[in-house]
Amino acid sequence: MMEAGDTPEEDEANRGTETLQGKGERNGKPKDPKQKKRDKELSNSVEESIEYWHGEDKVPESLNQTKEVLTEVMGLGASFDVVFREMTFGGTKAALLFISGFAKDVILDEILKRLTYLTPEDISSDAFAAFMINYIPHIQVEKSEKLSDAVIKTMSGMSALFVEGEAQVIIMDTRSYPVRGPEEPSIERVVRGARDGFTETLLSNIALVRRRLRDPGLKFELHQVGRRTKTDVSIAYIDDIADKTQVKAVTEKIKSVNIEGIPLADKQLEEAIIGEKWNPYPMVRYSERPDIVASHLLEGRVVVFVDTSPSVMVIPTTFFDLCQHAEENRQTPLMGSYLRWVRFAGIFASIFLLPLWMLFVIHPELKPAPLMFIGPHETAKIPLLTQFLIIEFGVDLLRMAAVHTPSPLGSAMGLIAAILIGDIAVQTGLFVNEVVLYMAVATIGMFATPSYELGLANRVVRLLLLLATGLFHVAGFVIGSTLLIVLLTVNRSYNSSYLWPFIPFNAKAMGAILFRQSVISSKTRPSFNKTRDNTRMSPATGKKDKS
Structure with missing residues (x-):
């Protein structure tokens, strides 16, 4: 039981409540004696609320007392979907508590139909045992002596049957949640493979x-x-x-x-x-x-x-788990490895392409001979670093707009982004062509990242590397890249290395990351998981299949 203390603020609130109640009495409305107790309730859980109103977390033997407690605890009478149906079966009073939006009508109708045929002689000895064992035609049925169990499970969709004179409750699983059918996830689509995905149930x-x-x-x-x-x-x-x-x-x-x-x-x-x-x-x-x-x-x-x-x-x-996609395992090992390498290249470009290009523009002497063509041939009205920052935030705005834009308007928004913003900005001299080009490549690499969360993280790291390179040049790029590696190295996912199998290095596991292995050649599970059974197939089976 928890009640508010007599602080000045609460005293003032109570006086305000009493004033409102006084006005209600003057207007002809009777004063509710429980209103002051309701205003003082500070229960943090169902158990505390039941103990506050009932004194103990037990099922009352009286249905009237049960109804009074439920009225205060779960809004019986105030919430239209909370139903407390009182009935009489074989001369014994009972009440069914359920949420109308969760209850499965067919199951409840069958249960009630069976109970209506009862006579006083059928339940003369023990009404609760008769209901529980003999006359409720349902599979998932349990009993409880705690009223909190009945309330919590009712709120989750079950139904509770209270019997007059019994300090127990029968809880029946009659749930029927509103669900949608399994559909293919929009983020993890594959060309070949299953089209079912998880739902909200x-x-x-x-x-x-x-x-x-x-x-x-x-x-x-x-x-x-x-x-x-x-x-x-x-x-x-x-x-x-x-x-x-x-x-x-x-x-x-x-x-x-x-x-x-x-x-x-x-x-x-x-x-x-x-x-x-x-x-x-x-x-x-x-x-x-x-x-x-x-x-x-x-x-x-x-x-x-x-x-x-x-x-x-x-x-x-691990970091490399987040870089893998189901599509790679739906193709042959050769094509799966090719797709994996392309995806790795895109992820690398999404992080380092823009900072490296900026570094080569600031310090042309660092460019290798084959890359001497890199660099803007024309200047723009806006500084280079500012161009990158504007386009970075612009891409984020477009990404958020794409999420909230209705599908029929998506193509129109793409035309606005490509023609009105990109092309005109270059023609007016605000941006350099190469800035727009490399930003588009980096953005494609971010969208090609299988994990949406990893793509956003790489985007933040790219922005920080751009700032460090633009402000501190070579030192900024080197220190920023080093800090990134250190951050990934010290990260622990439930006491497991985030960069495994690169750090700590495991040659066999690293080979399985770089090249998609066939099912037959994957004889053991990754040691990263510290599995109890590390064998996927026995060595003898592998040799037999190979031959």
């Missing part, structure tokens, strides 16, 4: 992974995060592959999260369990593809599902 997402991994060792542990939101969070891992120490660390971290809620789902949970404040680089990998998540589970990773989010978190991750 936790159970559907788990089923998509279960369909691909029929391993009995695949575990999905369920937890709830948030004192108010009670958001369902599931931790997935393969029991005989994943590192138990890592699983335990992630589980304890999620259990220790003590915030009011995570309405923005996985991103807020990431900030709560990772704790990296100003580091631009993502410490987890987000994916909306169930086939990618299944592959990571087979590698020994830990995957975190958050209800209401169409993406999941893969823990731990």
Whole structure:
């Protein structure tokens, strides 16, 4: 139980409430004796609210008392979608509590139809046991003695059946969430491959992974995060592959999260369990593809599902994991390696192309002989560094505008950006041709980055390198690049090296990063994950298949 103290501000608020109540009485409205108690309630959780109004977290034996507590705790009578249906079955009073938007009408109709046939003789001995065991035709049914359990599970979509004279409640899983069908993720599209992606429903997402991994060792542990939101969070891992120490660390971290809620789902949970404040680089990998998540589970990773989010978190991750795409594994090893090298080149260009070009323009003596053609042949009215900064912010504005622009207007916005802004700016002498060209190449490299979060981080690093190079020339570029490598080296994703297998160096694993390996040649799992079972196939099987 928590009540506000008698501070001057609260005394003034109480006097204001009493004044309003006095005015209500003068206007003919009766004074609500519970209003002052409502104004003083400062409960941080459902349990505290029930204890505040009922004195203990137990199911009342009286339905009238249960209704009074629910009226104060979950807005019964005030919220139109909270239903407390009182009925009589076989001479015994009962009440069904559910949220109308979550309840599955077909299941509830079948349950109520069965209960209406009861006679007093059917439930003469033990009404609760009769309802629980014999007369509720539903699979997922449980009982509880805590009123908070009934309230929390009702808010998540279940239904609670209270029986007069019983200090227990029957909780039935009659949920039916509003969902959309699985669609291909817009960020992780492939030319060939599955077209299903995660949705905002936790159970559907788990089923998509279960369909691909029929391993009995695949575990999905369920937890709830948030004192108010009670958001369902599931931790997935393969029991005989994943590192138990890592699983335990992630589980304890999620259990220790003590915030009011995570309405923005996985991103807020990431900030709560990772704790990296100003580091631009993502410490987890987000994916909306169930086939990618299944592959990571087979590698020994830990995957975190958050209800209401169409993406999941893969823990731990590395910089090179974020640079890989599902399309590479849908092609032959040769073409997959080619696509990977092109993507690596694009990511490198998105970070270093503009700072290097600026450095060569400022110091032409540093240019190698084959690159002597690099550099603007005409001057512009705006300094070079200012041109880069204006175009950088312009590209970000265009990116944000593209997100908020309706699809029919997207082509029109592209024409405005390409013709009115780019071409005219060059013709009027505000910008240099090469500045626009190289910025376009760097932007394409950023968009070619598979991880959206990594692309944004590289964009911030590029901006900082531009500033350092423009202000401090060679020293700025060298020191900035060195600090970038140091930042990536010291980063730890759940006590795992962020630059593995480059730092610490692992030649075999680095070769698998640079060249896409065939399934038969990938006989062991990455040592980065510290898996309990490191073998994907036995050496004898590999030799037999090879022959």
